[in-house]
Amino acid sequence: MDGEEQIKKAYESILMHDFEQAIEWFEQAIAIAPDNAAFHYKLSITYARSNKLGKAIEHAKEAVRLEPFEEHYRFHIQHLRAKELILQAQYYFDEPEQRIWMAVTLLQEAIKLDSLSSEAFLLLGLAYSRLKEYSQAIRAIKELLVLDPQHEIGNQLLAEYQLMLKQYMKS
Numbered sequence: 001m002d003g004e005e006q007i008k009k010a011y012e013s014i015l016m017h018d019f020e021q022a023i024e025w026f027e028q029a030i031a032i033a034p035d036n037a038a039f040h041y042k043l044s045i046t047y048a049r050s051n052k053l054g055k056a057i058e059h060a061k062e063a064v065r066l067e068p069f070e071e072h073y074r075f076h077i078q079h080l081r082a083k084e085l086i087l088q089a090q091y092y093f094d095e096p097e098q099r100i101w102m103a104v105t106l107l108q109e110a111i112k113l114d115s116l117s118s119e120a121f122l123l124l125g126l127a128y129s130r131l132k133e134y135s136q137a138i139r140a141i142k143e144l145l146v147l148d149p150q151h152e153i154g155n156q157l158l159a160e161y162q163l164m165l166k167q168y169m170k171s
Contacts, residue, residue, distance in 0.1 A: 002032065002033055003028070003029035003030070003032040003033040003036060003039060004029075006025045006026070006028040006029035006032065007025070007026070007029050007039065007042070009025045010022040010023075010025035010026045010029065010042070010046070013025060014046070019046055019049060019050045020050070022046050023043065023046055023047065023050065026039060026042055026043035026046060027043065030043065035066055036066075037062070037063040037064075037066035037067040037070065037073065038063070040059040040060070040062040040063040040066065041059070041060065041063040041072070041073055041076065043059045044056045044057075044058075044059035044060040044063060044076065044080070045076070047059060048080060048083075053080065053083060053084060053087070056080055057077070057080045057081065057084065060073065060076050060077040060080050061077060063076070063077075064077050078113040078114055079113070079114050079117075081110075081113050082110040082111070082113040082114035082117055082120065083110075083114075083117075085106045085107070085109050085110035085113070085120075086106075086107065086110050086117070086119055086120055086123065088106050089102075089103040089104075089106035089107045089110070089123060089127070090103070090123070091103075092106075092127075093123075093126070093127070093130070097130070097131060100127050100130050100131055101131070103123070103127045104124065104127045104128065104131070107120050107123055107124040107127060108124070111124070116147060118144055118147050118148050118151065118154075121140050121141070121143045121144035121147065122140075122141070122144050122151075122153065122154060122157075124137075124140040125137045125138075125140035125141040125144065125154075125157055125161070126157075128140060129157075129161055129164070132168065134161050134162075134164050134165035134168055135165060137157075137161045138158065138161045138162060138165065141154050141157050141158045141161060142158065145158065
C-alpha cells in the first residue's frame with residue numbers, strides 16, 4: 001500500500017468541504033507512507049485552512065526535512081511562519097509603546113518571510129501609527145497598496161496617515 005487511495009479520499013472530503021475528514025484521510029496516508037513529503041505538505045495545507053497553525057507548521061517542517069530542496073515546501077513553511085509571527089505581533093497592540101516596538105519587529109520578520117502578506121503590511125502600518133512614526137506607517141501602507149491597490153482600509157489609512165504626518169510636521 002502506498003497511501004494514494006487515502007489521498008484521493010482526502011481530496012473528495014475537501015471537495016465536500018469536510019476538512020476534518022480530509023485531515024483524517026491525510027493522516028492515514030502518512031501512517032502508511034511516513035516518509036512521503038508530499039503527504040505531509042498536503043496535510044499541512046489542510047491544517048492551515050482549518051486554522052490549526054501549530055499542526056500545519058509541524059507537517060510543513062516534516063515535508064521540508066524529507067525534501068529540503070523542494071521550493072514549494074520551503075515557501076509554504078515560510079508563509080506559515082510569517083502567519084505565526086503576525087499572530088504573535090497582534091498580542092502587543094494593546095500594550096504600552098515600548099511593547100508595540102516588539103510588534104514592529106515581529107511584523108518586519110514576517111514580511112521578510114512572506115513579502116506578499118497584505119496583513120503584515122497593514123498591521124505594520126497600524127503599529128507605526130500608534131508609535132506616531134507616520135512616515136514609516138505611510139511606507140508600510142503604500143507597500144500594502146502595491147500588493148492590493150483596491151484595499152479599502154489601506155486607502156483610508158494612507159489618507160489618514162498623510163494628514164497626521166502633515167499635522168505632526170506643523171506642530
